[in-house]
Amino acid sequence: VLEERHIAPLDSLLSRIPEFNDEERAVAMELAREAAGPLDATTYRARVALAEGSGDRVIGYLCFGRTPMTVDTFDLYWIATDPEVRGLGVGRALHDACVQEIAASGGGRVRIETSTREGYGATLAFYDRLGYARTGLIADFYAPGDDLVTQVFTIP
């Protein structure tokens, strides 16, 4: 669970992620600060992965929350792992933990929205691997040639 003491190491992690620009990092940190606060004041939930034996070094981050006005849908807002540990299962482990928690709170599905430009398709491929289905597309949503893709994970 993301706590106040993880905020500075998290900011440092996000600054090491080449895929995020300053604006995205600022938005991610705003959500993280909210998620680290009182649980009943926000729908945002955040989890961090810490490097073994290195105190509070944050190597992975995930933020999700119940989608307002739905019966049992959750949104996954952000997921990021340190470029140094990519491909080692940190992203999948964070996602598994998040899905378990969503299932325990009665959730039925997880929605994510991605830009087709993000990581030149790497992000879409990552979600495909995790078992997400591509359920919608809005062409040119972010910019000409940069579509919004909706992917949904159904909780087994």
Ligand SMILES: CC(C)(COP(=O)(O)OP(=O)(O)OC[C@H]1O[C@@H](n2cnc3c(N)ncnc32)[C@H](O)[C@@H]1OP(=O)(O)O)[C@@H](O)C(=O)NCCC(=O)NCCS
């Ligand atoms: C996307 C991201 C979170 C993946 O994290 P990761 O720790 O490397 O993921 P994992 O090692 O757990 O990989 C999980 C699965 O996805 C696959 N995968 C990961 N990155 C992939 C890529 N670039 N292309 C294709 N498949 C990929 C892995 O092969 C693995 O498959 P498997 O478990 O079936 O063998 C990470 O690359 C990242 O932080 N990207 C930048 C931020 C971002 O774009 N976030 C998403 C939008 S908020």
